[in-house]
Amino acid sequence: MLSxxxxxxxxxxxxxxxxxxxxxxxxxxxxVALSSDRLAPGEGPPFLDRVTxxxxxxxxxxxxxxxxxxxxxTISVVSGDTIAGEAGxxxxxxxxxxxxxxxxxxxxxxxxxLAFTLAGTFILMIAGAAIGxxxxxxxxxTLLSGDVIGVGEAVGRMALVALxxxxxxxxxxxxxxxxxxxxxxxxxxxxxVLVSSGxxxxxxxxxxxxxxxxxxxxxxxxxxxxxxxxxxxxxxxxSNALLQLGYVAVFGALAYGRFATKDVLx
Amino acid sequence: MPDASQxxxxxxxxxxxxxxxxxxxxxxxxxxxxxxxGFLGPNGCGKTTTIxxxxxxxxxxxxxxFVLGQSIPKDLEETLPRVGALVEGPAFYPYLSGRDNLMRxxxxxxxxxxxxxxxRVESALARVGLTxxxxxxxxxxxxxxxxxxxxxxxxxxxxxxLILDEPTNxxxxxxxxxxxxxxxxxxxxxxxxxxxxxxxLEIEQLCTHVAVMSAxxxxxxxxxxxLRSLGATRLILEVDQVETTMEILEKQGVGPVTVVGHTLTxxxxxxxxxxxxxxxxxxxxxxxxxxxxxxxxxxxxxxxLTGEGFDVVR
Numbered sequence: 001m002l003s004x005x006x007x008x009x010x011x012x013x014x015x016x017x018x019x020x021x022x023x024x025x026x027x028x029x030x031x032v033a034l035s036s037d038r039l040a041p042g043e044g045p046p047f048l049d050r051v052t053x054x055x056x057x058x059x060x061x062x063x064x065x066x067x068x069x070x071x072x073x074t075i076s077v078v079s080g081d082t083i084a085g086e087a088g089x090x091x092x093x094x095x096x097x098x099x100x101x102x103x104x105x106x107x108x109x110x111x112x113x114l115a116f117t118l119a120g121t122f123i124l125m126i127a128g129a130a131i132g133x134x135x136x137x138x139x140x141x142t143l144l145s146g147d148v149i150g151v152g153e154a155v156g157r158m159a160l161v162a163l164x165x166x167x168x169x170x171x172x173x174x175x176x177x178x179x180x181x182x183x184x185x186x187x188x189x190x191x192x193v194l195v196s197s198g199x200x201x202x203x204x205x206x207x208x209x210x211x212x213x214x215x216x217x218x219x220x221x222x223x224x225x226x227x228x229x230x231x232x233x234x235x236x237x238x239s240n241a242l243l244q245l246g247y248v249a250v251f252g253a254l255a256y257g258r259f260a261t262k263d264v265l266x
Numbered sequence: 267m268p269d270a271s272q273x274x275x276x277x278x279x280x281x282x283x284x285x286x287x288x289x290x291x292x293x294x295x296x297x298x299x300x301x302x303x304g305f306l307g308p309n310g311c312g313k314t315t316t317i318x319x320x321x322x323x324x325x326x327x328x329x330x331x332f333v334l335g336q337s338i339p340k341d342l343e344e345t346l347p348r349v350g351a352l353v354e355g356p357a358f359y360p361y362l363s364g365r366d367n368l369m370r371x372x373x374x375x376x377x378x379x380x381x382x383x384x385x386r387v388e389s390a391l392a393r394v395g396l397t398x399x400x401x402x403x404x405x406x407x408x409x410x411x412x413x414x415x416x417x418x419x420x421x422x423x424x425x426x427x428l429i430l431d432e433p434t435n436x437x438x439x440x441x442x443x444x445x446x447x448x449x450x451x452x453x454x455x456x457x458x459x460x461x462x463x464x465x466x467l468e469i470e471q472l473c474t475h476v477a478v479m480s481a482x483x484x485x486x487x488x489x490x491x492x493l494r495s496l497g498a499t500r501l502i503l504e505v506d507q508v509e510t511t512m513e514i515l516e517k518q519g520v521g522p523v524t525v526v527g528h529t530l531t532x533x534x535x536x537x538x539x540x541x542x543x544x545x546x547x548x549x550x551x552x553x554x555x556x557x558x559x560x561x562x563x564x565x566x567x568x569x570x571l572t573g574e575g576f577d578v579v580r
Binding site for chain 1: 318321322323324325342343346347349351353354355356357358359360361362366369370371372373374375376419
């Protein structure tokens with residue numbers, strides 16, 4: 001496991017993606033700071049108008065921007081790469097004869113992608129808070145419910161948002177792991193995973209599929225805003241966690257079923 | 267007592283189908299412990315597929331496999347730590363150094379001792395002559411260096427069996443020599459070596475036993491002297507009087523004779539008395555500038571078994 005983390009975090013690609021994630025709040029904050037016109041409340045992405053009043057909102061706004069595309073993109077890169085990447089470069093056969101049992105390899109690979117997601121969401125929130133603190137005033141945060149919390153508690157809420165979004169991604173990570181066992185071409189797997197999140201989000205936006213919405217793994221992705229209420233609204237988190245758990249179970253089982261007996265010929 | 271088996275590798279009727287084609291067809295191998303076993307065959311004959319099944323990477327369609335006396339794939343996890351392997355060329359993480367690649371592979375094996383890890387990695391690197399390049403990223407290695415790193419990976423811990431698939435592929439003549447010396451020294455330590463190769467010379471130089479594979483089947487198997495004796499011994503003569511020599515040879519019951527200029531070539535029994543023949547020739551005033559026996563040569567036998575053509579059989 002340690003070795004897996006080492007390998008993930010010694011790759012330049014991992015750092016490039018984490019740096020790109022950190023750039024989201026930075027670019028956002030700079031754009032807001034440099035533009036002279038004030039946005040009317042409600043214009044642009046949610047919370048955007050609040051960024052200038054309170055730098056701590058930078059992280060939340062950036063997360064809203066990153067959630068639909070950028071975060072899933074980086075996640076499809078790492079999760080699509082898990083097995084397919086090893087197979088593509090031939091190291092899979094050497095790992096298996098080291099020996100590593102196939103189930104252990106899947107679990108370790110999955111936990112590795114989870115660690116990346118955790119790092120990504122936290123870096124986004126931390127970079128957001130940091131740039132927000134530099135460019136804008138910082139003060140007690142007015143929540144969506146109208147309540148006001150202190151800076152310390154706001155930082156705690158930011159950590160909760162990072163955790164919430166990480167949990168929201170666990171289902172997609174499992175899909176990625178499964179897709180990755182299907183091929184020896186990592187780019188193919190990455191694309192497949194990204195397409196799955198795209199399709200899921202499109203379906204979620206079509207009212208004709210409303211019966212399906214609560215079963216889509218992207219359905220609760222933006223609901224982390226519930227953490228910005230007082231008291232914290234946990235019902236969406238509960239359904240989300242349960243849904244993600246379901247995806248992890250189903251796609252984890254599929255990945256195992258596929259990989260346990262697969263001939264490794266690469 | 268699984269270790270009681272005299273075979274390091276034993277397969278019985280091992281078959282692997284890809285679609286309707288039998289990539290490996292009823293292969294029964296018996297690799298004696300302590301031998302250097304050459305697994306010879308042209309490209310695409312099923313050698314690597316067989317090796318993949320021995321290591322549990324691919325599942326056999328039918329047949330049994332025993333490695334170091336243990337059933338594969340059932341006892342795979344107990345068996346593999348005792349087996350070092352190089353399968354279908356080396357493969358590494360190009361963005362890691364040679365040393366870090368070995369560290370990674372060793373830590374993947376949960377039965378290996380983390381305390382001795384860096385020391386074992388260093389000695390494996392030293393053994394294949396890569397100490398000076400250990401810090402370099404493996405993506406920048408030449409093919410020969412990768413091959414050496416692959417061997418180092420197989421030598422990370424003391425092994426009872428090494429399965430080496432084309433270990434000298436891509437090496438320069440010097441590297442080839444070093445790798446062959448390395449294999450000899452490993453064999454001298456008592457490690458069984460299963461060496462697949464399409465290079466006859468390599469097998470002849472290194473191996474005590476050979477199996478020849480062709481189009482998925484084993485066409486010959488045995489110790490090297492046994493297989494050699496199946497090939498033909500040839501007598502080669504260079505003389506001034508070709509006609510007289512041919513008459514003499516005919517009287518001695520030797521033939522048929524092939525003549526090229528003043529050189530005569532003919533198949534003979536291995537036990538023929540060359541000295542006596544020479545004496546007869548000299549008595550008849552034939553000047554003999556060369557007379558020698560060519561030992562049975564595996565190459566001819568190999569070609570006889572696997573076919574002459576350059577085209578891939580299937």
